[in-house]
Amino acid sequence: MATNHETSGHEPNFYEVKRGLKSWLYTLDHKRIGLMYLWGILGSLLLGGAFALLVRIELFSPGQDIVGQDRYNQFFTLHGAVMVFLVIVPGIPAALGNMIMPIQLGAPDVAFPKLNLTSFYFWCIGATLLLVSIAMGAVDTGWTFYTPYSLQTPTAVLPAVMGVFVLGFSSIFTGLNFLVTVHKFRPQGMGWFQLPLNVWALYATAIMQILATPVLGITVLLLFVETFMKIGIFDPQLGGDPVLFQHFFWFYSHPAVYIMIIPGMGVISELMTTFSRKPVFGYRFIAYSSVSLALLSFLVWGHHMFVSGQSRLATMVFSALTFTVGIPSAIKVFNWTATLYKGDIRLKTPMLYALSFLLLFTIGGLTGLFLGILAVDVHLHDTYFVVAHFHYVMMGSTLVAFLGGLHYWWPKISGRMYPERLGQLCAVGVFFGFNLTFLPQFVMGSRGMPRRYWDYDPEFTIFHQLSTVGAFVLGISLFVVVCYTLWSAKNGPRATVNPWGATTLEWQAPTPPTLYNFETPPELHELYNYDDLEQVADVEWVRVSKPEGADAVAKSSADH
Amino acid sequence: MSQSHDHDGHGHGHGSRFIQHHYDDAQHQFDSGKLGIWLFLAQEILFFSALFVAYILYRSHRPEIYAYAHYYLDVKFGAINTAVLIASSLTAAWAVRCAQLGQRRGLILNLSLTLLCAFAFLGIKYVEYSHKIHEGILYGAKFDPCVSSGGSPLVTKRNHCDGTKSSVVWDKLAAKASEGCLESAKIDQDASTPGLQAKCVVTELRRNGAAFEPTGKTFDECAASALLGHGKAKDVKYPCYTLSLQPAVCPKGPAALVLYGDHTKRPDVGIKVECEPSPPAKEADPFAEAAGPAPLGTRALTGVEPPTKHELNERFAAGPPPPNTNMFFSIYFAMTGLHGIHVLAGVVVFLWLLFRAIRGDFTPDYFGPVDYAALYWHIVDLIWIFLFPLLYLIH
Numbered sequence: 001m002a003t004n005h006e007t008s009g010h011e012p013n014f015y016e017v018k019r020g021l022k023s024w025l026y027t028l029d030h031k032r033i034g035l036m037y038l039w040g041i042l043g044s045l046l047l048g049g050a051f052a053l054l055v056r057i058e059l060f061s062p063g064q065d066i067v068g069q070d071r072y073n074q075f076f077t078l079h080g081a082v083m084v085f086l087v088i089v090p091g092i093p094a095a096l097g098n099m100i101m102p103i104q105l106g107a108p109d110v111a112f113p114k115l116n117l118t119s120f121y122f123w124c125i126g127a128t129l130l131l132v133s134i135a136m137g138a139v140d141t142g143w144t145f146y147t148p149y150s151l152q153t154p155t156a157v158l159p160a161v162m163g164v165f166v167l168g169f170s171s172i173f174t175g176l177n178f179l180v181t182v183h184k185f186r187p188q189g190m191g192w193f194q195l196p197l198n199v200w201a202l203y204a205t206a207i208m209q210i211l212a213t214p215v216l217g218i219t220v221l222l223l224f225v226e227t228f229m230k231i232g233i234f235d236p237q238l239g240g241d242p243v244l245f246q247h248f249f250w251f252y253s254h255p256a257v258y259i260m261i262i263p264g265m266g267v268i269s270e271l272m273t274t275f276s277r278k279p280v281f282g283y284r285f286i287a288y289s290s291v292s293l294a295l296l297s298f299l300v301w302g303h304h305m306f307v308s309g310q311s312r313l314a315t316m317v318f319s320a321l322t323f324t325v326g327i328p329s330a331i332k333v334f335n336w337t338a339t340l341y342k343g344d345i346r347l348k349t350p351m352l353y354a355l356s357f358l359l360l361f362t363i364g365g366l367t368g369l370f371l372g373i374l375a376v377d378v379h380l381h382d383t384y385f386v387v388a389h390f391h392y393v394m395m396g397s398t399l400v401a402f403l404g405g406l407h408y409w410w411p412k413i414s415g416r417m418y419p420e421r422l423g424q425l426c427a428v429g430v431f432f433g434f435n436l437t438f439l440p441q442f443v444m445g446s447r448g449m450p451r452r453y454w455d456y457d458p459e460f461t462i463f464h465q466l467s468t469v470g471a472f473v474l475g476i477s478l479f480v481v482v483c484y485t486l487w488s489a490k491n492g493p494r495a496t497v498n499p500w501g502a503t504t505l506e507w508q509a510p511t512p513p514t515l516y517n518f519e520t521p522p523e524l525h526e527l528y529n530y531d532d533l534e535q536v537a538d539v540e541w542v543r544v545s546k547p548e549g550a551d552a553v554a555k556s557s558a559d560h
Numbered sequence: 561m562s563q564s565h566d567h568d569g570h571g572h573g574h575g576s577r578f579i580q581h582h583y584d585d586a587q588h589q590f591d592s593g594k595l596g597i598w599l600f601l602a603q604e605i606l607f608f609s610a611l612f613v614a615y616i617l618y619r620s621h622r623p624e625i626y627a628y629a630h631y632y633l634d635v636k637f638g639a640i641n642t643a644v645l646i647a648s649s650l651t652a653a654w655a656v657r658c659a660q661l662g663q664r665r666g667l668i669l670n671l672s673l674t675l676l677c678a679f680a681f682l683g684i685k686y687v688e689y690s691h692k693i694h695e696g697i698l699y700g701a702k703f704d705p706c707v708s709s710g711g712s713p714l715v716t717k718r719n720h721c722d723g724t725k726s727s728v729v730w731d732k733l734a735a736k737a738s739e740g741c742l743e744s745a746k747i748d749q750d751a752s753t754p755g756l757q758a759k760c761v762v763t764e765l766r767r768n769g770a771a772f773e774p775t776g777k778t779f780d781e782c783a784a785s786a787l788l789g790h791g792k793a794k795d796v797k798y799p800c801y802t803l804s805l806q807p808a809v810c811p812k813g814p815a816a817l818v819l820y821g822d823h824t825k826r827p828d829v830g831i832k833v834e835c836e837p838s839p840p841a842k843e844a845d846p847f848a849e850a851a852g853p854a855p856l857g858t859r860a861l862t863g864v865e866p867p868t869k870h871e872l873n874e875r876f877a878a879g880p881p882p883p884n885t886n887m888f889f890s891i892y893f894a895m896t897g898l899h900g901i902h903v904l905a906g907v908v909v910f911l912w913l914l915f916r917a918i919r920g921d922f923t924p925d926y927f928g929p930v931d932y933a934a935l936y937w938h939i940v941d942l943i944w945i946f947l948f949p950l951l952y953l954i955h
Contacts, residue, residue: 108582111592176599184592210599214607222610222894231890232700233614239884244617248610516582 011514013415028113029515031413033120034098038406040123041095042482044086045399049475051079056437056471059464062456069454073140074155076452078130080143081160085167086127088394089256091402092263093209094123094174097202099413101178103506104196106524107185108516110177119177122170129163132156142452144249147234147242151226158227161220168217168252171259175209178202189524193284196504196527200287201266204294208255208262212298216252219245243308250301258297260394261361262290264401265332268357271404272336274502275351276343279528282335289328296325306377315374322372329365333358348500349423353404356431357397364392367442382452385445388438396434403430403481410485411499415512416492417539419484426484429477436470501533501541576926586925597932601939604902608943611895615950618887627869629888630954631709631877632697634688638952641684642944648677649941652934655913659927664920667930671914674937678907685900692889699893703886710877895947902940909933 014031017023024032054075058065067075102110110116133139136156141149145164150157182203186195195203223245225231232238234245265286273280280286302310302318310318336358345351367389371377380386411417440463445451449460456464498507506513508522525532525543533541576586583589619626655670691697696704913933916922922930 112596113580113582115596172603176596176603179599180592180596183595184588210603211606214603215610218607218610218898225894226700229699230701231894232886233890233894235700238700238890239618239622239887240890241617244614248613251610 010510011519013510013512014515015415015512017515026117028109028117030098030102030110030113030116031513031517033116034095034100035413036120037090037095037098037123040127041087041091042485044082044127045478046482048079048082048087049478051075051082053471053475055079056468058454059456060468061461061465062458064454070140072454073142073452074138077139077142078134081130081139081164084143084256084260084394085164086123086130088260088398088402089167089171090123090174091260091398092267092405093178093202093205093259094119094170096267096402096405096409097178097198097263098174100409100506101199101202102181102185103412103509103513103517104199104504105181105185105190106187106505106518106522107181108518111180111184112177115173115177119170119173122166122173126163126165126167126170129159129166133158133160133163144253145220145223145245146249147223147226147245148236150223151235158224161224161227165217165220165224168213168220171209172213172217175206175213179206179210182206187521187524193287194524194527195287197269197280197283197286197290198263198266198504201262201264201269201290204290205259205262205266207291208259208294208297212252212255212259215248216256219248219252222248243305243310246305246308247301250304251298254301254304255294255297257390257393258293260398262293264357264398264405265290267401267405267408268336268354269332270502270504271350271354271408272339273528274408274500275346275348275354276340277346277501277530278339278343279530280335281338281341282331283528285331286335289331293325293328296321296328300325303372303377306374307381319372319374323369326365326369329361333362333365347424348407349418349420349427350404350408350500352424352427352431353400353407356427356434357400357404360392360396360400360431360434364389364396367392379448380445382450383445384441384449384451387451388441388445391438391441396438400430400434403427406485408500409506410488411495411539412506412509412511412513414489414492415495416488416490417495417499418488418492422480422484426477426481429473430481433470433473433475433477437467437474438470440464440466440470496537496540498533498541499539501530501535503528503530503533576923578921578926590928590931593928593932597935601935604936604939604943608895608898611891611898612946612950615891615895618891622882622884622887624882625885625888626954628709628877628882629885629892630952632692632705632889633892633952635952637684637688638948641681642948644677644680644684645941645944648674648681649938651677652937656927656931656934659917659922659930660924662922662924664917664922667917667922668914671910671917671930675907675910675914678903678910681903682900682907685896685903697889698886699890700886703881703889705881708877708880710879892951895951899940899943899947902943906933906937906940909936 014029018027024036027033054066055072058067058072058075098110098116102108133156136159138155139145139153139157139160140155141153141157145157145161150161182195182199222231222233226234230238232240234240234242236242269280269286300318300322302314303322306315306319367385371380371386371389407418407423444460444463447460449456449463495511497509497511500507503525504527505522505524509517510519532543532545534544535541579586579589583592651670651673655667655674658664658666658670695706696702698704910933913930916929
């Protein structure tokens with residue numbers, strides 16, 4: 001590799017190794033691919049956010065405010081499709097995971113760098129296809145593409161569906177890559193239970209990406225074939241079963257919820273322990289709960305279809321299984337809380353996001369139990385209660401974790417600090433804006449306001465207006481975050497090697513890392529043991545003494 | 561992760577120039593690739609799973625569709641293709657062994673044989689597909705077969721069975737022949753419907769301008785055959801015309817559908833049919849109206865034994881397709897089509913491997929791609945081994 005910047009004995013960092021647009025487009029470096037994902041995802045976040053704000057403006061008062069009903073249907077569909085497929089699903093694994101996970105393993109790269117770049121270009125193709133569908137008059141089916149409406153609507157379902165298909169394979173390849181990387185690229189001495197919890201979470205996510213996403217792939221492929229070849233598998237006129245589409249769709253899309261949330265949980269585990277200056281409480285429980293969530297996620301898809309005409313037995317079984325998901329989720333929440341207990345809590349921006357996560361995820365998770373109860377779900381199904389519930393999980397949890405992780409790792413990956421005060425302000429803005437947006441939706445949902453409606457009874461006006469105001473607080477906060485992140489990439493103060501005093505391996509790599517991440521092989525210390533780290537400046541920590549005996553190294557796992 | 565200890569000469573101790581920089585050694589790269597391909601295969605199984613689920617679901621809901629439709633498939637072709645694919649799996653595995661042992665000629669030979677089998681498979685599939693396209697045995701809305709699965713001719717919606725037969729509808733109320741009700745979902749091909757089969761008089765029609773007009777000439781089967789230019793009756797592939805199994809109910813009222821010889825050769829010739837509705841086939845079963853299971857003793861009262869499953873299948877195969885038979889072919893084409901795409905992808909991969917094998921890329925240190933491609937090929941083979949009985953061997 002080119003080493004023409006090698007001047008002072010230090011290897012050039014991964015930005016300096018090669019420059020120019022071409023060096024980015026053809027790069028096989030996981031950090032550069034992760035960064036390209038990051039910019040794409042932040043751009044999509046603004047796009048999806050813009051659609052959300054348009055929806056909220058339209059709902060400010062009953063009747064038409066800015067657009068008619070058909071346009072409104074397109075707005076919420078595009079908001080959902082862009083946010084789910086372009087932002088939340090790839091957000092943490094493909095952007096943050098790509099940048100950080102190999103370094104956390106002390107590895108030079110992911111197992112298959114070319115496949116990694118392929119994944120990124122698949123993401124680009126999928127995003128382009130979604131944009132094409134917007135240009136062709138947008139889709140109005142909702143992000144779920146339910147048949148038979150998606151077969152009948154004159155809007156641009158074909159490019160959107162193809163986009164989702166390609167994005168699915170982007171996700172599968174990322175998962176495959178990460179899973180092999182975790183298995184084959186752990187350094188000597190790092191056993192399964194010395195893996196950072198973030199890696200455990202990405203590992204669990206990868207399992208779901210590989211096993212669930214192909215079902216989405218074949219489902220949207222069938223929908224695609226259905227649309228222009230009239231194959232009839234989901235078309236009741238030809239003897240097909242539209243509910244089968246819902247089964248297939250949710251067989252992916254329920255695990256997809258965990259593809260979205262589990263990486264967020266991994267990030268939060270890292271943040272909780274680092275900013276509490278305490279070993280994470282119940283490491284093995286958190287690790288196992290990630291994997292058990294991943295497995296349970298395959299058994300509960302039917303709870304999206306309680307009123308779709310499933311058999312009564314299936315409905316009851318799915319309801320019962322749905323409650324089991326509460327167990328590993330609660331294990332995590334309790335362990336994070338116990339990690340905070342008597343901790344030396346530092347309220348840096350990432351920690352503010354982590355604490356927001358704890359509260360918002362708890363609300364989102366518990367309201368999920370309401371919806372898992374059959375009798376309650378019949379009333380709450382397709383109301384704003386559901387909208388609020390899944391926004392608490394997908395946005396209040398996953399996006400907040402993404403933002404926390406972004407602030408946490410941004411110094412490492414960019415070499416620059418973000419503006420701390422502004423960051424804290426925005427974190428608070430996100431928290432309050434989010435709650436103002438979605439708490440009223442729980443209330444109006446439980447009073448019967450259906451989701452996806454363009455018009456509503458005047459009695460719901462106050463809730464919709466609170467929600468719209470909250471959405472703007474949230475939107476402005478997120479916009480400022482994206483702006484200062486871009487700004488700080490060039491102009492922020494230089495970051496130190498270990499600004500947060502964290503123990504995982506990425507904080508031993510140079511800031512920013514070199515092409516193969518480490519100049520010298522990283523030393524393995526006991527994970528999440530903060531005793532040997534000392535704060536020498538506001539955002540600089542150093543390791544003061546080596547641990548007695550290399551007990552961490554001695555715990556080398558036998559599986560290699 | 562096993563550290564490489566042989567830092568002798570090859571930079572990173574890599575035996576082959578194809579060992580990438582971020583791997584410790586050849587073994588590390590091979591193991592990573594192997595795990596990767598296994599995960600990819602898991603993904604493939606899940607990718608196909610939805611189609612298998614759809615198969616199971618529709619078969620359990622509508623078993624008669626499957627019982628009827630599988631007669632359309634030729635077990636002979638399916639069996640040959642199964643044998644071909646199993647043979648190709650053997651040569652693929654053999655190719656891996658050759659690559660491991662560094663036997664370049666054996667590798668090239670086995671890769672070529674695998675490719676040959678893949679092409680044979682695709683060729684046979686092409687023959688099967690083109691026959692089905694020709695006969696209108698297609699998926700979804702395009703399902704419009706020229707013959708029943710038992711081989712008897714059927715009235716088709718689009719009148720597309722050139723050179724074999726065609727159809728004309730005589731609308732009794734409008735008193736003219738038309739093709740107007742030959743549209744999707746408007747033809748009742750159910751032979752068990754009483755009403756139109758009896759007492760039909762067939763007369764010749766001539767097209768005069770746009771419409772057919774009767775000439776008043778009555779003719780029998782052989783006369784029709786001669787009239788339609790076939791010369792001798794034995795040359796006719798299908799009956800000149802049939803009435804008994806092909807009643808049609810047009811939205812406007814009763815009509816008769818008549819099949820006869822080569823319509824395209826004599827487009828000006830038609831057949832007029834005048835039919836009196838037949839009486840109901842038998843006295844109505846007094847218990848037929850009762851909802852739910854028949855009361856005890858019904859069978860003894862009526863004295864009718866229910867037909868066996870085998871008899872039902874035989875009867876179905878001779879008659880027109882049960883409603884929604886298109887679903888079988890939707891699933892058939894989805895499954896075999898997706899499988900065929902995988903075979904095509906395999907062909908591309910094996911061509912690439914053949915190119916690299918001839919170039920001499922593979923050594924006992926570096927044979928991963930051959931191994932991975934062979935694993936992929938085995939899964940493609942395995943999926944076919946499930947498809948063959950599920951689609952061809954239904955009883």
